[in-house]
Structure formats: C-alpha cells, structure tokens
Amino acid sequence: MSAETAAGETGAAGGSGCWCCGRVTAEDALIRLGNHPEVGVCVSCVRFLSRRARDYQASAVRSRLRGAAESVRSQVMSRGWHERPVVGPALKWINRHVPW
Ligand SMILES: [Zn+2]
Secondary structure (H helix, E strand, O other), rough: HHHHHHHEEEOOOEEEEEEOOOOOOHHEEEEEEEOOOEEEEEEHHHHHHHHHHHHHHHOOOOOHHHHHEEEHHHHHHHHOOOHHHHHHHHHHHHHOOOOO
C-alpha cells in the first residue's frame, strides 16, 4: 500500500484522511482539490497552507520593492544627488530608514 492510498483511505467512523496531516476527519470537513477530487485537506491544513501562500506572496512583493529601491538608489548615486546640499541629507535619511 502506498502513502497516497493510505492518506486517502476512509476511516473507521466513515471519515477520510487529510492528505496533508493524515488526521482522519468527517468527509464534510475535508476540502477537495479542484483538479484532484481524490485529495482532501482538513480545515486546519487549509489555514496553514493559506498562511504559507500569504507569506510567499509577501516575500515576492518585498523582493520586487527591494529591486525597485536598488534601482532608484543606483540612479541617485550615479547622478550624485546624494551629495547635494539640501536633497542629499534627505536622500541619505530615506536610505537609512527604508525597511527593505
Ligand atoms: Zn490536515
């Protein structure tokens, strides 16, 4: 018996196993995947997967923002704006306090 068939087996009380954590739960409590209806995931694992997806999206957005900031920073440096009397200190302050 493979791990896939074991996870999808029907439990003794008529429930099915979650394909993520393996816990046997009621059939109604499992969320089925669209293209793979044989795969059921319990509500706790759906929440966990949702958090993982949100973290992944946040890191992708942070990465894009960091790239844009690096591009702006290199343009400022190449034009020497950071050495100008009034704008320079403001740009240096921004550079120190940007979170990415
Ligand atoms: Zn689960």
